[in-house]
Amino acid sequence: MTLPVSACRIAGDGPLTLVLLHGIGGNCQVWPAQFEAFVAAGYRVAAWDMPGYGESAMPAEPTMAALADRLRSWLDALGPSRFVLVGHSMGGMVAQELMARGAPFTRDIAALVLCGTSPAFGKPDGDFQREFVRQRTAPLDAGKTLREMAEAIVPGMLGEPSESNEPAAAGRARAHALAVDAMGALTPAAYRAALQALVGFEQRAALARLAVPVLLIAGEHDANAPAKVMARMAESIPHARYVCLPGAGHLMNLTHPADFNAEVRAFLATL
Numbered sequence: 001m002t003l004p005v006s007a008c009r010i011a012g013d014g015p016l017t018l019v020l021l022h023g024i025g026g027n028c029q030v031w032p033a034q035f036e037a038f039v040a041a042g043y044r045v046a047a048w049d050m051p052g053y054g055e056s057a058m059p060a061e062p063t064m065a066a067l068a069d070r071l072r073s074w075l076d077a078l079g080p081s082r083f084v085l086v087g088h089s090m091g092g093m094v095a096q097e098l099m100a101r102g103a104p105f106t107r108d109i110a111a112l113v114l115c116g117t118s119p120a121f122g123k124p125d126g127d128f129q130r131e132f133v134r135q136r137t138a139p140l141d142a143g144k145t146l147r148e149m150a151e152a153i154v155p156g157m158l159g160e161p162s163e164s165n166e167p168a169a170a171g172r173a174r175a176h177a178l179a180v181d182a183m184g185a186l187t188p189a190a191y192r193a194a195l196q197a198l199v200g201f202e203q204r205a206a207l208a209r210l211a212v213p214v215l216l217i218a219g220e221h222d223a224n225a226p227a228k229v230m231a232r233m234a235e236s237i238p239h240a241r242y243v244c245l246p247g248a249g250h251l252m253n254l255t256h257p258a259d260f261n262a263e264v265r266a267f268l269a270t271l
Contacts, residue, residue, distance in 0.1 A: 007056040010046045012039035017081040020047035021091025024194045025183035027053050033257030048074055052190030062196035068097040072105055082110040088253060092117025093201045100206035111271055113264055115217040116225045116250050119233055121201040129199035136195055140188050147184030154179045159221040159249025175254035207236040214240045215267040217260065219248035241267060
């Protein structure tokens with residue numbers, strides 16, 4: 001499988017590869033602090049553009065299974081390694097979808113880091129799911145751009161600043177700008193396809209079968225994947241560690257990078 005350079009970002013070297021999987025409004029560029037920290041720590045770090053994002057071709061069909069197929073193919077293209085899948089939001093769901101298949105699809109997965117995610121969304125044809133898609137696509141149908149939508153959505157995902165000082169405010173502003181740029185770069189077709197895949201996701205029963213170490217990172221103020229949902233996930237997973245980052249919202253790796261990286265670093269040290 002040949003990957004366009006702009007379809008992913010890869011840096012560093014080492015026997016362990018951190019695979020960064022973004023959420024529905026992200027792309028391979030939404031992990032700046034993680035690249036800096038973990039490449040410097042001696043890890044290989046690889047972030048993808050999910051199918052339909054950047055120059056990654058659209059998925060064969062708008063399903064989580066199709067996204068998991070592409071993830072497995074991408075891992076194969078990255079070459080022999082031990083992989084730690086770091087999945088944020090929808091990226092965490094794609095990781096769970098792949099893990100639910102078991103061996104041989106998971107043969108080289110050493111561990112999971114699941115952040116701001118959940119184990120299920122429900123039935124794609126359920127009333128809640130139909131209403132969710134309708135609400136998320138109504139602004140597009142009314143003529144708004146994805147960047148305009150991002151400007152309205154992103155502030156509610158930032159949580160609270162870790163401290164009231166100028167550097168923290170500047171970091172929050174950078175996180176806001178990066179998140180808006182990422183969602184603004186999406187095409188409406190890719191966004192609609194991702195929504196369809198999202199609402200069909202259901203892997204609650206697979207949690208108990210996870211046979212690798214799992215770190216779950218929640219944000220105290222995350223309304224998209226509430227901390228209590230992630231705490232319940234942890235109770236269903238063998239070998240799971242759960243942490244909740246104070247003050248953080250849904251975009252915790254951007255707004256609280258030091259805390260996020262410290263938890264991941266401590267987890268990796270146990271592998």
